[in-house]
Amino acid sequence: MSFPMNSVDNVTVAKSPAEVADRIRSVFGQGAVLEVRERKAGKDDTVGHHDIWAKVERDRFLDFVDTLAEFDFPQFHIISGNDDGGVVTLYYHFTLFQVAGRRNRIGVAVAVPVDKKDLVMPSLFSRIPGVEYSERETREMFGVDFDGLPNKALVFLPEEWDESIKPWRRDEAGPSANDVRELS
Amino acid sequence: MLKLEKYLEILPKSLWVTTCNSGSCNGCDIEIVATISPRYDIERLGMKLVGTPRHADVLIVTGPVTKFMKEKLLRIYNQMPDPKAVVVVGNCGASGDVFYKSYNLEGPVDRIIPVDVFVHGCPPRPEAIIEGVAKAVLKLERLRGDLQKAGEGQ
Amino acid sequence: MEKKYKVPIGPVHVGLKEPITAWLDLEGEKIVGATVRPGAIHRGIEFMARDRNPIQVIYLSERICGICSFSHVIAFLRAVEDAASVPVPPRAQYIRSLVLELERLHSHMLWAGVACYTIGFDSAFHLGMALREKVMDVLEVLSGNRVNYGVATVGGVRWDVTPELAKTVKQMVKYYKQEFAPFYDVVTADPIAKARLRDVGVLTYEEAIRYSAVGPTARASGVRCDLRESSPYEAYGDIGVRAVVPQDYYGKAYGDVFDRFLVRVHEVYQSLDIIDKIMAGLPEGDIMWEKNLNKVLAFLKKAEGTGWASIEAPRGDDTHVVHLKGGDENVTWWKVRAPTYANAVSWPLMFRNNELADAPLIINSIDPCISCMERMLATDSSTGARKVVTRAELLEKCREKTRRLMQNGGR
Numbered sequence: 001m002s003f004p005m006n007s008v009d010n011v012t013v014a015k016s017p018a019e020v021a022d023r024i025r026s027v028f029g030q031g032a033v034l035e036v037r038e039r040k041a042g043k044d045d046t047v048g049h050h051d052i053w054a055k056v057e058r059d060r061f062l063d064f065v066d067t068l069a070e071f072d073f074p075q076f077h078i079i080s081g082n083d084d085g086g087v088v089t090l091y092y093h094f095t096l097f098q099v100a101g102r103r104n105r106i107g108v109a110v111a112v113p114v115d116k117k118d119l120v121m122p123s124l125f126s127r128i129p130g131v132e133y134s135e136r137e138t139r140e141m142f143g144v145d146f147d148g149l150p151n152k153a154l155v156f157l158p159e160e161w162d163e164s165i166k167p168w169r170r171d172e173a174g175p176s177a178n179d180v181r182e183l184s
Numbered sequence: 185m186l187k188l189e190k191y192l193e194i195l196p197k198s199l200w201v202t203t204c205n206s207g208s209c210n211g212c213d214i215e216i217v218a219t220i221s222p223r224y225d226i227e228r229l230g231m232k233l234v235g236t237p238r239h240a241d242v243l244i245v246t247g248p249v250t251k252f253m254k255e256k257l258l259r260i261y262n263q264m265p266d267p268k269a270v271v272v273v274g275n276c277g278a279s280g281d282v283f284y285k286s287y288n289l290e291g292p293v294d295r296i297i298p299v300d301v302f303v304h305g306c307p308p309r310p311e312a313i314i315e316g317v318a319k320a321v322l323k324l325e326r327l328r329g330d331l332q333k334a335g336e337g338q
Numbered sequence: 339m340e341k342k343y344k345v346p347i348g349p350v351h352v353g354l355k356e357p358i359t360a361w362l363d364l365e366g367e368k369i370v371g372a373t374v375r376p377g378a379i380h381r382g383i384e385f386m387a388r389d390r391n392p393i394q395v396i397y398l399s400e401r402i403c404g405i406c407s408f409s410h411v412i413a414f415l416r417a418v419e420d421a422a423s424v425p426v427p428p429r430a431q432y433i434r435s436l437v438l439e440l441e442r443l444h445s446h447m448l449w450a451g452v453a454c455y456t457i458g459f460d461s462a463f464h465l466g467m468a469l470r471e472k473v474m475d476v477l478e479v480l481s482g483n484r485v486n487y488g489v490a491t492v493g494g495v496r497w498d499v500t501p502e503l504a505k506t507v508k509q510m511v512k513y514y515k516q517e518f519a520p521f522y523d524v525v526t527a528d529p530i531a532k533a534r535l536r537d538v539g540v541l542t543y544e545e546a547i548r549y550s551a552v553g554p555t556a557r558a559s560g561v562r563c564d565l566r567e568s569s570p571y572e573a574y575g576d577i578g579v580r581a582v583v584p585q586d587y588y589g590k591a592y593g594d595v596f597d598r599f600l601v602r603v604h605e606v607y608q609s610l611d612i613i614d615k616i617m618a619g620l621p622e623g624d625i626m627w628e629k630n631l632n633k634v635l636a637f638l639k640k641a642e643g644t645g646w647a648s649i650e651a652p653r654g655d656d657t658h659v660v661h662l663k664g665g666d667e668n669v670t671w672w673k674v675r676a677p678t679y680a681n682a683v684s685w686p687l688m689f690r691n692n693e694l695a696d697a698p699l700i701i702n703s704i705d706p707c708i709s710c711m712e713r714m715l716a717t718d719s720s721t722g723a724r725k726v727v728t729r730a731e732l733l734e735k736c737r738e739k740t741r742r743l744m745q746n747g748g749r
Contacts (some may be wrong), residue, residue, distance in 0.1 A: 283381050
């Protein structure tokens with residue numbers, strides 16, 4: 001169960017969302033899949049695609065991505081997330097079966113809680129180089145360090161930004177009232 | 185006859201315009217490009233879009249000024265030779281519009297450089313942009329006349 | 339001895355000066371490396387959404403980008419409708435798809451004009467801008483504004499399709515099928531364009547997948563990905579869309595600038611067909627799930643959940659994620675990933691082994707919703723001498739190369 005590092009291709013025959021969800025449950029436990037959502041479209045409310053919402057601990061996160069890669073090379077969208085008090089919850093959004101034909105795409109959103117006392121995540125860069133900007137952004141906005149990311153420079157904030165202020169944090173690391181300006 | 189064309193009878197040379205995007209969504213910039221396009225065609229009135237501020241008479245600024253762009257906007261303004269006029273196109277340069285509260289914005293534009301004309305709208309129509317630039321022309325001509333008188337007085 | 343220069347690269351659009359800094363490492367005229375530094379237009383929009391309710395955030399999301407503004411609105415609304423389980427009536431779905439396709443038309447036409455300007459076909463630029471005006475007229479008839487329409491809302495749309503609009507749309511489609519031909523000729527009949535654009539800025543199939551490229555950039559490299567096909571949303575549930583890939587037209591996908599041009603030109607024709615099908619199949623019914631705005635806000639206040647939506651914007655896959663908390667009127671958090679940021683990661687790969695003169699063309703080929711800075715500074719690292727190259731000079735280099743090619747007969 002390892003990630004395809006040398007060969008990269010998208011599969012053209014899709015598996016069903018139930019199959020993917022079952023595989024995730026069998027490796028990571030029954031509670032790993034929170035929900036399989038159907039999105040409908042059109043006049044007759046036909047199913048457009050499915051989204052799987054999952055949850056995994058940080059230490060098994062790379063195994064999770066490797067499990068997804070058993071089905072198809074995961075296409076990466078974005079890392080979203082929130083400051084939830086004692087943890088920073090990161091949501092990774094992937095897509096499977098993007099070239100497998102009409103209505104066959106499966107979106108996978110996996111929540112990874114990261115404890116604030118140990119704000120480190122393993123980087124996906126060696127597997128999917130396309131995560132570079134997202135990981136740099138999560139680093140500058142939340143303060144989560146990515147182990148294995150080669151370029152850790154600021155990506156959206158200006159050069160002279162005070163790096164102790166993390167804009168999306170809601171605790172004392174976040175911007176104070178003095179850091180936020182009202183233009184009018 | 186449009187009042188606009190009356191202003192332009194007094195121009196001794198065609199007006200060169202440069203733009204600076206200080207963090208806008210590009211909506212106003214596209215409308216500025218549409219102003220050059222054949223339908224609205226600001227070039228028939230003798231105005232030309234140039235790339236460098238060193239040759240320009242009018243500076244068009246869009247966007248609420250982000251921290252990154254503040255120095256660059258100042259630099260562009262200082263590189264322009266006198267007499268010069270500044271036109272701010274769009275609501276976000278005038279007051280921030282929807283971006284009224286942020287950790288990364290230094291705007292509105294008149295907090296950074298002096299502004300002569302504000303063109304409101306989100307984005308303003310090309311016709312409104314032409315009117316705004318024409319008003320800047322009037323001011324420019326007055327400035328040029330003052331400079332000339334000052335030169336002759338010496 | 340080879341001198342290495344570090345060149346911060348300049349703008350590629352005559353009017354758009356949205357800065358992104360790209361540092362190119364040059365050896366002579368050849369580009370050997372590139373680093374990209376975005377962030378000049380970071381306004382903190384996702385932060386601003388924290389004290390606004392979803393209806394107010396619609397107007398904020400429109401202004402993320404001026405060219406693909408409606409795509410951001412629809413992606414945001416679909417994410418809210420996912421989080422709160424709000425249904426959208428069929429007529430509203432069709433109207434949303436109509437405006438999305440109209441936006442795709444004007445975005446691709448703008449791009450085609452600018453790409454031609456970058457290689458020296460000035461008249462094509464003015465033609466592209468003039469052609470675009472017809473779509474802007476249609477959008478103005480529908481919504482009252484040329485950009486930032488304010489048409490969509492949670493659970494539907496606010497403006498309906500009138501018979502007058504239907505007639506205008508039909509005329510527009512007919513007009514474009516004839517008048518867009520010059521751009522079609524660029525990719526089919528013009529040897530200079532082919533010589534100039536072939537094998538410039540190549541992104542291979544494997545790289546497009548591994549670097550998560552999206553939209554026409556990925557399709558030009560041969561990846562058959564199109565969210566309207568793989569996960570149909572709104573009216574595409576009824577209308578079939580096939581991803582446009584170069585191997586269907588030329589047998590092979592090179593992944594260069596020519597292929598990106600080809601994909602976009604064919605997508606314009608595809609959009610015209612889709613618009614015809616939308617207008618023909620427009621269902622009757624309501625255009626809003628709930629007309630009373632206060633009831634909508636009260637419903638959203640009680641809603642709890644995280645929603646995710648990805649749609650096919652003109653530049654690729656636009657993703658929005660929204661979290662709503664029960665009892666709180668405001669949006670708890672919001673994440674936007676515009677398609678350009680997914681494609682910008684691939685810029686350093688595309689710059690390899692190309693000349694400096696091709697740099698504006700390569701930057702522009704992914705159709706960035708961002709442009710670059712004013713000036714360029716070329717530093718000779720061995721002697722420390724600095725040479726200032728203006729924006730005009732860089733663009734002129736790009737256009738000059740085309741003239742050289744023309745003199746050599748397109749070889």
